[in-house]
Amino acid sequence: MKFNIKLNSAETLEEIEHYWTNEDYIQLLTLFNFPDAKTIQPENLREMLFMAISDFEPNEAAEIVLTYKLSEDLNEGQISQISNDMLLDKICEEYPEINLHYALFNINQLLFKAYNGTFLNCKATLVNFEIEKPRDFDDEITKEIVLKSFNNGLSDSNIIKRLFTENMSTETRFEQAEDILWELNHKEGNNYTFITSEYWMNKDEIIASEFEGDCLMAKVEEEE
Template sequence: MKFNIIINSASTIEEIKNYWKNEDYTNLLELFNFPDANTIKPESFGEMLFMAITDFEPNEAAKILLTYKLSAFLNEGQIDQMSNDMLLDKISEEYPEIELHYDLFNINQLLFKAYNGKFPNAKATIVNFTMIAADKFDGEITKEIVLKSLDRGISDSNIIKRLFSEQMSTDLHFEEAENILWKLEETKDNEFTLITSEYWLNKDEIIGAEFEGECLLAESTEG
């Protein structure tokens, strides 16, 4: 299937709004021993959490946050190691399990802000684009369809194209697309916004402002 794609805007961001919910702030304030956390007004959550976090050593704060968000996926030893590695490396880009990159990015950026740059500054890319099927298409626009369709508008140096060249350009199923694209939202008819790590897609790697994208999908098989 083919899609006509127009890139409306692409920019770099350092924070994803609404990742941390009010419940998260209250829970974290308690974990960082902030008194009467449940009495804090929502507009003060960020400021108070930063104050509470900086009473701890950076690696200790990282361990608390990692445990809070990722204890279902990482064991204690992995969390200990990662809490130290985060001070040196962009773990949200380098960790081999890409399904954890989104959470790791948001943890990293919270620590980056709280400690005024002691942690590396990871970045994300947000792209707004219009995508219209060249022929009749009644299906759902998925992350896989979007990434495959964007192939012709992205520089050949892009890491997605280099690591997943077959998945991007053939009918091979692209399972990793679900975790490479962190967010995909249809903001209005035929207009979408995606968010991903700058590691996966730098705004400067988008070389096509308007192009025809081709998406090859494997035929579904039913047993």
């Protein structure tokens, strides 16, 4: 299948504003021993959380936030290790379980802002694009379709193309697309946006503003 892609914009983000909710801030304030967190005005929650976090050593704060967000995915030993490694490396890019990269990015950037640079600054990429479906295609646009279709518009240095050459250019299933693209949002008509790590795709690696995307999908086996 061929999907026509038109790039409207690509920009670099240092944080994903809607990721942390006011309820998250309240819960975290409580974990950081801040009294009466529920009485704080919503517009002040983030600033107060940063003040509360600053009373802790960076690795201690990282451990608290990691536990709050990822205790169902990581054990205490893993959380302790990551809380120390985050001060030295971009764990949200390097951690082997890529399904955790989205959460790790947002945790890292919360701590980066709270400590004014003690943690490394990681970045994301927001892409606004149009995708025109083939006339005989009535299914949903998925993350897999988007990534495969973008193959022709990315530079050869792009790490997705280098690590997942077969998945991007053949009928091989691309299950990792679900974790590589953190968000895929349908706006209206043919307009979509996606967010991914700058590690996976930076805005300068999109080398064409309009291109035809060849999307080879695995055949669905019919149930007997």
